[in-house]
Amino acid sequence: MLLAQSSSSDHTDHAEVGIFAEYFRLSDPSPTRNFVGLGGRAAFNLHPSVQIEAEMGYDFERNYTTTFSNGVTTADVQSRLRTLHGLFGPKFQTDSGPLRIFVTGKVGFENFTVTNLGAPAGFTNAVGLGSSATYFALYPGGGVEAFAGPIGVRAEIGDNIFFNNGMHNNLRVSFGPQFRF
Secondary structure, eight states, X not given: OHHHHHHHOOOOOOEEEEEEEEEEEEOSSSSOEEEEEEEEEEEEEEETTEEEEEEEEEEOOOEEEEEOTTXXXXXXXXXXXXXXXXXXXXEEESOXXXXXXXXXXXXXXXXXXXXXXXXXXXXXXXXXXXXXEEEEEEEEEEEEEEEETTEEEEEEEEEOEEXXXXXXXXXXXXXXXXXXX
């Protein structure tokens, strides 16, 4: 009986973990701002083509260059705004082979923090969700994963929607390595 069970199941991957770099285009409320950040995710199989996935991404503050009316003088200004995304939900994928196409729909939060702290302390402050603005978020997205054994790469694009006096749609793109086991 054990032999029959082990030979009938060729799906040996039961979970995935990954890290990613992300581009987040905060387009609403305006003005449009582009952020880059880092994040991580973990997923567990419910079925070979269905996973439950949780992820968190942190986008660093950015600088703006302002040109004055004389056209020659410029000034750099720090925004001090950082974003933190925490999302959880199902991922539906084509198969557990080397190339997977997937769609996902997640719920969670979008957190906006304004701080003078550097990146490590700013992240710790944002995760605490203390003196910041946190909103309910939805994330429909999709992408592709390519694996060579247990090591792969994942590219994803989606609409990071948060709710604050209405719905605010924002583009989010992520890319990075995945490990399945």
